[in-house]
Amino acid sequence: MKRWRINGAIYLGLMVLALVFIAPILLMVAGSLKPDARVLIEAGSWRALLPDSVSLQNYGDVFSRVDFTSYLLNSLWITGCVVVLGLIVNAMAGYAFARMQWRGRDLLFGLVLMILIIPLEAIAVPLFYQVTLWGWRDTYVVQIVPFIANAFSIYLFHTYFLGLPRELEEAARIDGAGVLRTFVSIIVPNARPAFASVAILTFLTQWGAFLWPLMVTSGEAVRPLPLGIAAFYTLPPLQWGDIFAFGVMMVAPVLLLFLVFQKWFVRGVAATGVKG
Amino acid sequence: MSTVSFKNISKIFDDGTLAVTAFDLDIADGELMVLVGPSGCGKTTLLRMLAGLETVSSGELLIDGRVVNPLPPQQRDIAMVFQNYALYPHMTVRRNLEFPLRMMKLGKDERRQRVSEVAGLLGLTALLERKPRELSGGQRQRVAMGRAIVREPKVFLMDEPLSNLDARLRLQIRGEIAALQRRMRTTTLYVTHDQVEAMTLGDRVAVIDQGRLQQVDEPQNLYAHPANIFVARFIGSPGMNIFRTELHPTEDRGLAIDWGRQRLPLHAGQAHALRKYLGKTLYAGLRPEAIHYPDAPDVEATIVVKIESIEALGHESLLYFGYEGRMEETRGDLSPDNNMVSPLMVARLAGTPDAGAGESLRLGLALKQLYFFDAEGSAIC
Amino acid sequence: MTRAAWLFAAPALLGLLLFVALPFVLAFVLAFTNLRLGSPLPLEFVGLEQFRRIFSDPAFLRALLNNAVFALVVVPVQTLLALGLALLLNRRLKGLALFRTLFFMPVVFPLSLVSVVWVLIFAPGANGMMNAFLETVTLGAWQPRDFLHDPVLALPAIMLTSVWQGVGFQMVIILAGLQAIPGELYEAAAIDGASRWRRFWHVTLPQLRNTLIFVVLVTTILAFRLFDQVQIMTQGGPRNATTTAMYEAVQAAFARQQVAKGAAITVVLFLIVLLVTVLQRRLVRQEREIA
Ligand SMILES: Nc1ncnc2c1ncn2[C@@H]1O[C@H](COP(=O)(O)OP(=O)(O)O)[C@@H](O)[C@H]1O
Ligand SMILES: [Mg+2]
Numbered sequence: 001m002k003r004w005r006i007n008g009a010i011y012l013g014l015m016v017l018a019l020v021f022i023a024p025i026l027l028m029v030a031g032s033l034k035p036d037a038r039v040l041i042e043a044g045s046w047r048a049l050l051p052d053s054v055s056l057q058n059y060g061d062v063f064s065r066v067d068f069t070s071y072l073l074n075s076l077w078i079t080g081c082v083v084v085l086g087l088i089v090n091a092m093a094g095y096a097f098a099r100m101q102w103r104g105r106d107l108l109f110g111l112v113l114m115i116l117i118i119p120l121e122a123i124a125v126p127l128f129y130q131v132t133l134w135g136w137r138d139t140y141v142v143q144i145v146p147f148i149a150n151a152f153s154i155y156l157f158h159t160y161f162l163g164l165p166r167e168l169e170e171a172a173r174i175d176g177a178g179v180l181r182t183f184v185s186i187i188v189p190n191a192r193p194a195f196a197s198v199a200i201l202t203f204l205t206q207w208g209a210f211l212w213p214l215m216v217t218s219g220e221a222v223r224p225l226p227l228g229i230a231a232f233y234t235l236p237p238l239q240w241g242d243i244f245a246f247g248v249m250m251v252a253p254v255l256l257l258f259l260v261f262q263k264w265f266v267r268g269v270a271a272t273g274v275k276g
Numbered sequence: 277m278s279t280v281s282f283k284n285i286s287k288i289f290d291d292g293t294l295a296v297t298a299f300d301l302d303i304a305d306g307e308l309m310v311l312v313g314p315s316g317c318g319k320t321t322l323l324r325m326l327a328g329l330e331t332v333s334s335g336e337l338l339i340d341g342r343v344v345n346p347l348p349p350q351q352r353d354i355a356m357v358f359q360n361y362a363l364y365p366h367m368t369v370r371r372n373l374e375f376p377l378r379m380m381k382l383g384k385d386e387r388r389q390r391v392s393e394v395a396g397l398l399g400l401t402a403l404l405e406r407k408p409r410e411l412s413g414g415q416r417q418r419v420a421m422g423r424a425i426v427r428e429p430k431v432f433l434m435d436e437p438l439s440n441l442d443a444r445l446r447l448q449i450r451g452e453i454a455a456l457q458r459r460m461r462t463t464t465l466y467v468t469h470d471q472v473e474a475m476t477l478g479d480r481v482a483v484i485d486q487g488r489l490q491q492v493d494e495p496q497n498l499y500a501h502p503a504n505i506f507v508a509r510f511i512g513s514p515g516m517n518i519f520r521t522e523l524h525p526t527e528d529r530g531l532a533i534d535w536g537r538q539r540l541p542l543h544a545g546q547a548h549a550l551r552k553y554l555g556k557t558l559y560a561g562l563r564p565e566a567i568h569y570p571d572a573p574d575v576e577a578t579i580v581v582k583i584e585s586i587e588a589l590g591h592e593s594l595l596y597f598g599y600e601g602r603m604e605e606t607r608g609d610l611s612p613d614n615n616m617v618s619p620l621m622v623a624r625l626a627g628t629p630d631a632g633a634g635e636s637l638r639l640g641l642a643l644k645q646l647y648f649f650d651a652e653g654s655a656i657c
Numbered sequence: 658m659t660r661a662a663w664l665f666a667a668p669a670l671l672g673l674l675l676f677v678a679l680p681f682v683l684a685f686v687l688a689f690t691n692l693r694l695g696s697p698l699p700l701e702f703v704g705l706e707q708f709r710r711i712f713s714d715p716a717f718l719r720a721l722l723n724n725a726v727f728a729l730v731v732v733p734v735q736t737l738l739a740l741g742l743a744l745l746l747n748r749r750l751k752g753l754a755l756f757r758t759l760f761f762m763p764v765v766f767p768l769s770l771v772s773v774v775w776v777l778i779f780a781p782g783a784n785g786m787m788n789a790f791l792e793t794v795t796l797g798a799w800q801p802r803d804f805l806h807d808p809v810l811a812l813p814a815i816m817l818t819s820v821w822q823g824v825g826f827q828m829v830i831i832l833a834g835l836q837a838i839p840g841e842l843y844e845a846a847a848i849d850g851a852s853r854w855r856r857f858w859h860v861t862l863p864q865l866r867n868t869l870i871f872v873v874l875v876t877t878i879l880a881f882r883l884f885d886q887v888q889i890m891t892q893g894g895p896r897n898a899t900t901t902a903m904y905e906a907v908q909a910a911f912a913r914q915q916v917a918k919g920a921a922i923t924v925v926l927f928l929i930v931l932l933v934t935v936l937q938r939r940l941v942r943q944e945r946e947i948a
Contacts, residue, residue: 040777044788120682121881125682129683132614189366190365225767243773
């Protein structure tokens with residue numbers, strides 16, 4: 001009896017909290033389906049969270065008012081490149097640190113761990129100056145290349161590779177595989193969780209990147225979605241329905257990935273907590 | 277096809293651990309050589325050095341007369357079965373077996389043929405499309421064997437390949453390995469800490485202790501002529517009883533040794549060989565199989581012992597007893613021979629004796645089967 | 658082996674060298690110069706001049722204060738909320754996975770989008786969502802305010818936005834920490850007759866200590882990195898009420914071309930992050946020594 005009541009209270013509490021948590025999301029989704037004027041008028045009532053009329057008008061408006069496709073493709077390209085190249089480069093480094101014997105290894109790994117604590121914000125200004133000197137501003141390269149090598153990714157891979165049984169690689173070496181072949185055919189397929197974690201964390205970071213693109217791009221041509229929505233939001237006239245439609249389309253790919261690969265998202269994030 | 281030689285091999289790990297010292301061993305073509313010794317004695321290290329997984333600190337490793345020290349594993353043409361099998365978890369059994377063949381760049385048809393041959397040989401045909409985690413321990417073990425065999429390498433290395441199996445399966449697969457090796461006649465190094473496994477499998481057995489080779493010989497010779505106390509105590513189940521003793525001249529110009537407060541007369545042949553040890557430290561050994569009931573045929577002396585415990589196995593019993601009156605002495609004794617002598621004596625008796633722990637029992641000794649060792653533990657004569 | 662290893666590690670090491678180590682060193686160099694982009698003045702070393710300037714700049718001081726206040730409020734609130742959610746979800750009840758999904762969902766939202774959505778939530782007037790909500794729960798006592806243009810309420814508004822977006826992240830980390838606590842510990846404590854509350858206090862919290870320290874560290878550092886929300890929701894206003902160190906650095910380097918001043922600010926930022934990290938390491942190490 002008592003247990004039943006406790007559980008009931010937990011469910012009730014969770015439900016209330018959940019409503020608070022998804023209210024902003026409902027507001028956005030519902031708003032994107034309503035005529036622009038109604039969004040503001042209804043913002044103070046429960047109806048703000050419910051789409052009473054369903055129209056894709058706002059979505060069409062987004063495309064006619066800004067070049068959404070360009071923002072989207074830029075984001076996809078930049079994020080895709082950073083994720084794919086980052087996986088390759090950082091996994092290889094993590095492997096070299098975890099499993100190969102070489103001079104300077106421990107010293108360099110110590111340096112990587114120190115670099116781990118430097119946030120982008122702390123170096124954004126000199127990096128901005130650096131890429132300005134190199135003439136990299138307003139390019140894809142400037143949004144991709146600096147973020148491929150990542151100390152935290154190396155650290156995650158390193159930890160994971162250390163946990164793989166050594167015999168696996170030794171068996172491969174004895175079976176006739178060289179270092180690269182062992183890495184590609186034996187290590188990588190057995191380190192999927194590490195690859196998934198790193199891919200997801202990199203993806204989330206890059207998809208939401210705002211500060212850096214804001215500093216190094218000015219033209220619309222190479223700007224990604226976060227700058228797109230910031231610009232769209234200040235583009236008169238202020239049309240909340242359109243803005244929300246933009247937002248829904250911007251978050252939809254991530255949300256979709258999240259719902260499909262939820263287990264890996266949660267594991268990836270939890271993996272950040274195991275350090276220290 | 278292939279011979280293997282360890283020439284004065286030593287291994288010191290980075291942390292200073294001395295794992296192998298001045299190790300010499302020649303393995304003949306097609307031979308099944310078993311390396312046996314207690315855990316931590318350096319067996320795995322020896323195997324890993326031969327495989328190229330561990331560097332050699334000093335000495336030379338030869339395969340087919342060619343020094344292989346600087347070669348990486350993939351260029352040594354050896355195959356290894358790991359203790360935990362090390363099957364590739366993401367590959368099916370077929371892909372596991374194929375992997376070494378792919379590395380040899382064999383064509384698809386040849387790969388298929390070899391894999392199906394080996395799978396047939398090891399009874400894996402029905403399991404080819406399964407992943408390792410869908411296999412039982414014994415099946416995994418067979419896949420590991422198969423992956424080693426399929427390449428037809430110069431040398432097989434096996435590191436305690438049966439230690440993860442239950443007792444029955446271990447017995448069965450032990451037989452299979454022996455049969456397989458006899459058929460293929462590939463030079464094999466087999467590591468185990470289990471002397472029974474070593475004795476039943478090996479063409480020859482190399483006994484190792486603390487990184488040093490103690491003796492290498494055919495199993496029967498190891499049992500019959502142990503080179504030192506370590507081998508005597510290690511080989512046999514249970515191993516030889518060793519006790520410290522002294523020589524005494526007898527009235528008929530022979531020799532006798534102490535057994536506790538009792539004197540045991542020696543045969544003329546034994547006495548002849550031992551005469552120069554008069555007044556020196558001497559260890560004597562008697563196998564549990566040489567201790568009988570008093571009325572057995574080759575009994576020449578009887579003793580009364582106090583039973584510590586009995587392990588009754590039905591058809592026979594292991595009877596443990598203290599070395600008359602000296603138990604306290606040896607237990608508390610920190611002198612170096614403490615690890616030479618047996619803390620408890622053991623006799624292997626037929627059936628079940630009608631006495632229990634704490635009671636006294638008269639036993640007979642087959643004195644002809646006494647062994648003698650000098651102060652360093654080396655066998656005499 | 659060494660050559661192969663270098664080949665494996667080289668691309669990443671080169672990247673870290675060029676895009677983290679180099680600018681990091683450059684930050685310390687530039688902070689001691691008078692560098693301005695496009696300025697005709699010759700480059701000079703000016704010593705601590707830039708630091709003297711930023712520490713006498715009321716906007717920057719206000720920014721540091723805002724970062725600190727943000728950290729002092731958000732760190733405990735968000736950590737406790739995340740801990741509470743994780744404790745609620747760390748049990749075997751049907752449907753909890755769904756709640757976990759819901760609480761985590763905001764984490765995948767880009768901060769820029771979150772900021773824009775919350776601008777509407779904080780819309781002024783009785784029609785604004787937050788105003789309407791507060792009016793309902795206070796039974797009409799709440800007078801509608803213009804949150805984002807209110808010197809007192811603008812920063813709390815940004816805090817709320819940040820907590821909403823970030824709490825799921827901490828929750829998942831704490832949840833993983835909770836699930837790593839061996840069940841036997843609870844069983845042993847229960848056999849010893851410890852009450853629910855005592856078990857939480859003597860088993861859960863000590864076991865969760867390192868996780869919580871980590872969560873606090875990350876949240877504190879995030880507080881000092883605060884930028885996106887400010888840029889979109891308030892542009893640092895009203896009257897610097899929501900400006901932050903990073904916002905000031907970008908303003909300096911980017912809007913006013915004062916690269917040296919921006920570099921000086923990021924150096925200060927880094928020192929703060931370093932201090933927080935060192936503190937955290939100390940705390941974790943201490944615990945290991947005790948254990
Ligand atoms: N990588 C290593 N570093 C240091 N010492 C080691 C290493 N590997 C093994 N040893 C030590 O070397 C000795 C022999 O080990 P090993 O060859 O594994 O013994 P066995 O296989 O006979 O049990 C042991 O004392 C062991 O602790
Ligand atoms: Mg071993």
